[in-house]
Amino acid sequence: MAKDNQKKPANQPHQQNAKSKQLDQYRKDHKNSTLTTNQGMPVSNTADSLKAGERGPTLMEDFHFREKMMHFDNERIPERVVHARGFGVHGYFQVYEPQTELTSAKFLQDPSVKTPVFTRFSTVVGQKGSDDTVRDVRGFATKFYTEDGNYDLVSNNMPVFFFHDAMKFPDFVHSIKPEPHNEMPQATAAHDTLWDFVVSNPESAHMMMWLMSDRAIPRSFRMMEGFGVNTFRFVNAEGKGRFVKFHWKPLLGAHSLVWDESEKLRGADPDFLRRDLWDAINNGDYPEFELGVQILEEEDEFAFDFDILDPTKLWPEEQVPVKKIGKMTLNQNQDNFFAETEQVAFHPGHVVPGIDFSNDPMLQGRLFSYLDTQLLRLGGPNFAEIPINRPIVPVKNNQREGFHRMSIDKGAVSYSANSMRGNSPEPDPENGFKHHAEKVEGRKTRKRSDSFNDHYSQATLFWNSMSFPEQQHIIKAFHFEVGKVKDKTIRQRVVDMFNNVDGQLASQIAMGIGVNPPENPGGSGETTSSPALSQENTIKSATTRKVAILIENGFDLKDVDQVTTELGSAGLQYDIISKHQGMITSADGKQIEANKSYAISNSVMYDAIYIPGGKQSTDQLMSHNDAKTFVNDAFVHAKTIGAANSAVDLLMISEIKQITLADKNTPNTVATDMGIVSIRDSRDLSAFSHEFITNIAQHRHWARENKDGKMSG
Template sequence: MTDSTTRNPGNGGETHQRAGGDVPVLTTNHGVPIGDNQNSLKSGARGPTLLEDFVLREKIFHFDHERIPERIVHARGSGAHGVFEATDDIADLSKAAVFAKGEKTEVFVRFSTVAGGAGSVDTPRDVRGFAVKFYTSEGNWDLVGNNIPVFFIQDAIKFPDLVHAVKMEADRAYPQAGSAHDTFWDWASLMPESTHMLMWAMSDRTLPRSLRTMEGFGVHTFKLVNAEGKASFVKFHWKPRLGLQSTVWDETLKLQAADNDYHRRDLWEAIDTGAFPQWDLGIQVFDEAFARAQPYDVLDATKLIPEEDVPVRLIGTLTLNRNVDNFFAETEQVAFLPTNIVPGIDFSNDPLLQGRLFSYLDTQNSRLGTTNFHQIPINAPRCPFGNFQRDGKMQTQVPKGRANYEPNSLAEHGEDGGPRESVERGFATVNAATGDDEQGDKLRIRADLFADHYSQARLFYRSQTENEQAHIASSFVFELSKVGLLDKVPPRMVANLRNVDEDLAKRVADGLGIDLPEKAAAAREPVDMDASDALSIQKNMKDTLEGRAIGILFADGTDAGELDAVVAAVEAAEAKAVLIAPKVGGATLSDGSMRKADGQLAGTPSQLFDAVAIVLSDQGTKALLKEGAAVQFAMDAFGHLKAIGASAAAKPLLDKAGVEADAGVTDLDGFVAAASRRFYDREPGVRTLA
């Protein structure tokens, strides 16, 4: 069966709503032909995914067991303990105890990259995981999200294909931790639903300055349920108190060489020094009427709800205040489950979320080697728990008696009848039947609005600043330039981009040196949406130095008064001053005193800092003009768009480094005022943009 949305990859159509046409026939592991490898079996177009779907279950089951014991994705992570405090009363929306105003709940948070293995680096262009385990009084709630509010796919049945494509290529085992290669872009160019996510992935969102300056998102649409059983749709947001901050591409590359553990170290040191990272938890709440009125489907994980349409309401604060005691026991063994929800929170029929509900429990059993992984301390709830699930590998509890089933009447006969927890309420799934379109015949299909893959991608691109748009174009050019023998892939991707923005497509085609291809046919024509400033990093940066690191280069002969004044001004702005000298021991200042350095020049490059000050004497400048690391220190700071404060004597070093006069290059007196931001107007002069 075919319809207008059928795709034949060989003739330029689009694989989306239903399978059909000239599509290769796959089979299950037992040889049963698969009629549709694009959609899971649902009860109605927007109804829940059905357990009887053996195609989905076999595919996800096999995928979940492909790697042991490392996580298949999100393998490289950093974790920390903390507390969540509810600050607003939302009892009208949710009965969850975790949201009671003033309630403080222990949490464990794990940040991660996605594509690389556990031994990869912290700073590739990649999505970042942002997973929070709340140890609530009603059981564990796991909010498993990312630093990007949308995702590549709409249906979980495509998740194994996405990860296979983005991981290192199967025959050669490289590249590691990056999407700039054939198989990923081959897959992405054949999956137009990924376009919106690709805009985010190619933006500076995937080059975070710090884990502390990332937003977090629950990605899926969930439900909040109040005491009367009324349900509301909700999307969860984490807003960093320090604001958004990113690096630039060249800086990121050099950070990988300077410090493979850059983000992990930054998080650990911030907590260790008492600069506790904080995020505000925000919610976007809306009802079915709002959902039906939108030109997109709120159950589609490739879409977001603009904050201008539904403002984010802040309801609590997350503070990370304790580093782990043992990385393996806690960060590596922590197991997050989307199925861990509590009374007052429930699932929607988001098909990507529904598929994840199958996957995670099985994955943890495979990775941790036991169904008893919930007994590992980092995973154990802080509230009482009890059931009749017994035995299994690595059982640490010793249940006594013979009660391992229910109902039973053993207690009536003087025996232990087993656990009987006394609770005020139990979890009950909210009644989701809201109309004929929610329930119906069993079929594999997506709702029509899921076919719009480009409108929000266009919204995202057009909401960026000019240089953020340039970064996106340059990112596409770089990544697609790494596509080797599959020469049809880059034009196919550019053809998709023409549905997003013609100028973007032209810039990418020009950067690749290819002709602009014919625009790809869209399953649903995109519509223009009002630009959203909330989607831009640069429009949301805070004009502050709080929580940032400032590198201060000094050498023999540096004026002691100038150096002390810069350090004092930086610390008064609540930033961290890091002293750097040519030698580990430091340098002798103008007053004859010896000043110890925090880092040695050759091993402490400027890309480690948010801004730099170069405080030198004539003597020190003369010596450092012959020092390549010093010239590179200034050159990279300028190229990475950072503020540079310099003493008058340091000018020859700036000249040799090619540092030109602009608003971000100041004397020492004006340095702190300039250091709170980056100078993006400088960028066209220091790098080539597509």
């Protein structure tokens, strides 16, 4: 068996466009082998400061020391107020067919054009140094470098938001951030101020259902949906406008961690999601997302029992189908985290002709807030000149000054209109951006339309749409998050509030947090469901999943070779794990390398476990507490476990007796029960491998959840 068990990267598609060449040149420019100062002067020594004698004081004339230290002292920039912890990757987007009828946006017309993109995934609440797997909303922001300028699609992995109007954004963020008197807790909603905000703002009920669901702890950025949240407009060349909501649909499906996994990962690998994305791209497993749109004709604006401009509401896909119009492929990791991921500036107001805004009240506020934030964070108005933010098309305007100006514009004219340059640059009435000609009238008022006042029906729709395991996870999330609230009055108000969503849900929440169940179980009266909201109905695929293979000396080499060959052919990754890293000897004297040990790996880092045969190896595994804990955690987390030949004995010592395992009296027969796949006395593991991979594709085997798989010994 080859020692290198990682899939080799496929050839990356060539992006023959200006942005790609610009980025390539940028990288080449920063590969000079000679160290210089910021002024380009070659440096002879960067380890010792200039001193008066070998043990004397440092001299003020040491300009290299002063420049190096000055830069170091000023390297930190203000972190984002929200979405501070992020990770970015490059890729490209291609439309499937011309969308001329819907929009005049040029990047949505030619299927042969690969539009460069940069996508940043993020958590919302935590600081830059917080953990990847916390319960939180995830950001999913994409910058398209189009021939009409940059377009930013700023999305989240949940389709709704906490409130209607951006006026509440500062209050909400203040409530969910660490409490100001003690700066605790970090990166979590499990505290008093957040839940006080929730019960005081019932419009947040729907979003809180999403936040308590498995969607808040994604298995991977690669397995996470994205939603534009706000309502935008498509406008075609004839000026006809339509309302649109944007969706990203991962080709690997939408999958999540379980809560115990996410908590253990925070200790085992706080960078789990970003590492997963980095490794996948390096392995050639390029994440792919289809861009979908929900389209509403303007004449149907009031055809629903909810307001389509309400950001706390979604458009059910069964009523407004998602049309998939193109695909994004993420195929290149960043070269420098700060220069790219940290300095990238997204803004929902960065649109191109053919895409316009609606009167969504939260969107209107975001158009101000994002720009205002970049001015402080990136040091002034010229942040668009930073390479990662720079468009691929020429920028021509009359802006000349400000902090960190990089362009050098020639000539005396910096105003419009002018005659000295023939009024150049001048507007393009034909091809320039035109706002949709929407008729607007009304009195000035600080009021909200009554059509926004139903706060609970869609929260109930979400609850009705969940599978039984998903509902149980929501209840447990409430127990943890609200159980952390110290003020018992707030806990009681949470129960009373969610009684408006579903009476049984409210009663089960109350049972776990020490307050009274509702006297009169209620609900919103909503009886329908939306299958599209449940992750049980997502794409199921084993591709790119990661398998832990547990072995010790004396393992059966054929058991390893056959299964790993099948795993590789099916596009899965795997690690060989043993008590110690290094070479492990098989029963027939051959060696392979264990690239991980139990000290640096953990069951929560993998999607499945495989244990090959070999009596000596099995006996050692049965005596290792680390190995038994590894298997036990995978069992409790409802993951697929496979065992071949003598390795079935390891599973036999489990205290779970309901699982049907391969029997010695039926050799060469694959047994499968609740995601446990086993076979005995077989030299041909083809059928076993196929069944094992099929079970991995299911993601989890929920019938096994909450069972105690503790092993004896």
